[in-house]
């Protein structure tokens with residue numbers, strides 16, 4: 001399978017290496033609008049026989065790729081995805097799906113019209129630890145409480161510094177998508193507040209607190225900050241789920257534990273027994289390698305992968321509903337399509 005990679009920035013290099021390392025993929029072309037950026041990245045990664053340039057149309061004509069990987073900034077995803085789909089090529093795009101819900105709808109429709117797969121790489125789904133936490137929840141009965149805490153002091157350079165709602169738009173998509181994956185529920189409505197503490201180095205609000213009503217009566221709360229130095233949580237967030245038969249927590253790292261109700265107990269509390277799970281990484285492709293494996297499997301078997309654009313739209317819709325709620329001060333519905 002010949003790949004055309006678009007975007008040679010920080011994450012583009014991660015993709016360049018992942019595509020270059022894959023036994024069944026040839027990284028045939030790499031383009032970036034910055035002249036020489038793709039060629040420089042090819043040199044840095046010691047890749048060979050890669051067409052480089054600034055124009056994806058020329059690259060398509062030259063190498064006739066089998067699929068496109070889009071690693072441009074969010075506001076460029078629409079342009080790249082529509083061009084690839086119009087050329088009859090399936091697309092694996094970086095998150096977030098797009099920079100607005102209107103653009104996202106246009107891209108989903110373009111995928112339908114072209115009859116080509118458009119999948120969004122939510123790489124944090126492809127992690128044996130989140131899979132283990134999801135599996136553990138079957139022991140606590142149907143959860144109706146799910147919490148995620150995300151506190152990281154991120155001192156970025158680049159497009160994030162200027163973007164509005166940097167935490168919600170650029171990062172919370174991972175956590176919101178993880179909440180859908182973990183619970184199997186979709187968001188119905190949200191109330192959210194966005195804010196910037198006095199010490200924040202971000203131009204726009206880098207903190208948010210959101211309460212989602214999810215399908216099946218689940219309440220999902222998100223507390224996030226990108227301007228909290230020290231005592232960082234994991235990038236995967238810290239999680240707690242509560243069901244009728246107990247509670248489960250994941251520290252976002254290796255601690256994945258539940259307390260399962262198993263006896264009447266004494267005094268205030270019922271008796272519980274702990275249940276620890278160890279993530280199983282046997283034959284597991286993690287992160288973007290996991291996204292790539294899922295995408296290639298879907299192309300090969302003509303099946304719908306996780307994070308296909310119709311499904312991923314529901315995670316992006318959580319982001320935009322949270323932003324709208326924060327702007328209006330009201331609970332707002334979360335779009336499903």
Ligand SMILES: NC(=O)c1ccc[n+]([C@@H]2O[C@H](COP(=O)([O-])OP(=O)(O)OC[C@H]3O[C@@H](n4cnc5c(N)ncnc54)[C@H](O)[C@@H]3O)[C@@H](O)[C@H]2O)c1
Nearest residue numbers: 007008009010011012032033034071072073074076094095
């Ligand atoms: N999944 C993750 O963990 C993760 C981490 C970082 C970034 N990302 C995502 O990856 C994407 C890129 O982020 P980044 O950090 O690499 O950004 P970046 O700014 O470092 O790189 C983006 C590159 O795209 C190029 N570009 C812009 N417009 C283009 C166009 N029309 N055609 C070709 N190239 C174009 C830019 O010149 C730049 O080199 C974003 O969507 C971001 O949200 C995901």
